[in-house]
Amino acid sequence: MTEPLLRVAGVSRSFGGVYAVRDVHLDVAPGELRGVIGPNGAGKSTLFGLIGGQLASRTGTITYAGQRIDRLPPHRRATLGIAIVFQGARVFGGMTVLENVMVGAHATTGGGFVGAALRLPRHHREEREIRHRAREALDRVGLAGWAGRSAESLPLGQQRALQVARALCGRPRLLLLDEPAAGLRAAERNALAQLIEELKAGGLTMIKIEHDVAFVTRLADRVTVLDLGRVIAEGTPAEVRADPAVVAAYLGGEVPT
Numbered sequence: 030m031t032e033p034l035l036r037v038a039g040v041s042r043s044f045g046g047v048y049a050v051r052d053v054h055l056d057v058a059p060g061e062l063r064g065v066i067g068p069n070g071a072g073k074s075t076l077f078g079l080i081g082g083q084l085a086s087r088t089g090t091i092t093y094a095g096q097r098i099d100r101l102p103p104h105r106r107a108t109l110g111i112a113i114v115f116q117g118a119r120v121f122g123g124m125t126v127l128e129n130v131m132v133g134a135h136a137t138t139g140g141g142f143v144g145a146a147l148r149l150p151r152h153h154r155e156e157r158e159i160r161h162r163a164r165e166a167l168d169r170v171g172l173a174g175w176a177g178r179s180a181e182s183l184p185l186g187q188q189r190a191l192q193v194a195r196a197l198c199g200r201p202r203l204l205l206l207d208e209p210a211a212g213l214r215a216a217e218r219n220a221l222a223q224l225i226e227e228l229k230a231g232g233l234t235m236i237k238i239e240h241d242v243a244f245v246t247r248l249a250d251r252v253t254v255l256d257l258g259r260v261i262a263e264g265t266p267a268e269v270r271a272d273p274a275v276v277a278a279y280l281g282g283e284v285p286t
């Protein structure tokens with residue numbers, strides 16, 4: 030078997046004595062699109078926070094590209110190539126589409142505010158590079174023609190694509206998507222699904238949280254099911270849908286399709 034790009038091994042996290050994520054194991058292969066599903070409060074977003082570094086794990090290890098990352102701060106993990114599109118993330122108002130994406134790249138390059146304030150040559154070079162990457166990312170998500178528009182004026186589906194572009198600006202190897210299709214209309218969901226398929230075809234490894242089981246199982250190679258912080262099932266979309274534990278977790282009834 031190929032080395033996983035990401036290995037989560039025995040990771041737990043509790044809040045106020047209650048486990049949000051409990052002894053979770055997860056191996057994601059390079060180029061894989063992994064779906065993560067589970068009822069409300071199952072621990073899905075907490076798991077993303079542990080992988081991205083926004084939350085510290087108290088037990089277990091997280092290895093990415095052969096390197097332990099579970100003690101690294103979020104920006105170091107971002108520099109290594111892990112990007113997250115957070116649940117319900119909003120575009121920055123009062124900025125263009127291009128500027129919104131450039132903000133994403135600033136997170137993964139050096140320089141920063143001091144360089145900007147002193148107008149160092151390095152800063153100018155970096156700014157050019159960031160602009161280049163931002164345009165490239167917009168092109169990848171089909172928003173190249175919208176670069177100069179106000180980000181707020183975009184329809185919700187395109188705002189989501191913009192958030193994906195912001196994440197892509199750092200040229201990640203692993204992209205975490207937390208319910209990217211939430212609140213979108215059918216046509217917008219289809220456009221987003223197509224974008225995700227294109228990213229996958231380009232070799233990007235992704236983990237995607239979804240409430241909508243049909244949406245995630247349509248795209249995912251494998252699906253991990255969480256319930257009350259634990260992994261209760263993992264397999265191909267067809268396998269998890271037929272799994273009695275999964276059916277039971279979804280209100281003891283049919284797995285929503």
Ligand SMILES: Nc1ncnc2c1ncn2[C@@H]1O[C@H](COP(=O)(O)OP(=O)(O)OP(=O)(O)O)[C@@H](O)[C@H]1O
Nearest residue numbers: 044045048049067068069070071072073074075076
């Ligand atoms: N910062 C926090 N402080 C306290 N409790 C938290 C915190 N974050 C999450 N929790 C709790 O941890 C559990 C898991 O939450 P989490 O948001 O990870 O679930 P989820 O599967 O992403 O849910 P949803 O589908 O509703 O987004 C819940 O019981 C939640 O109340």
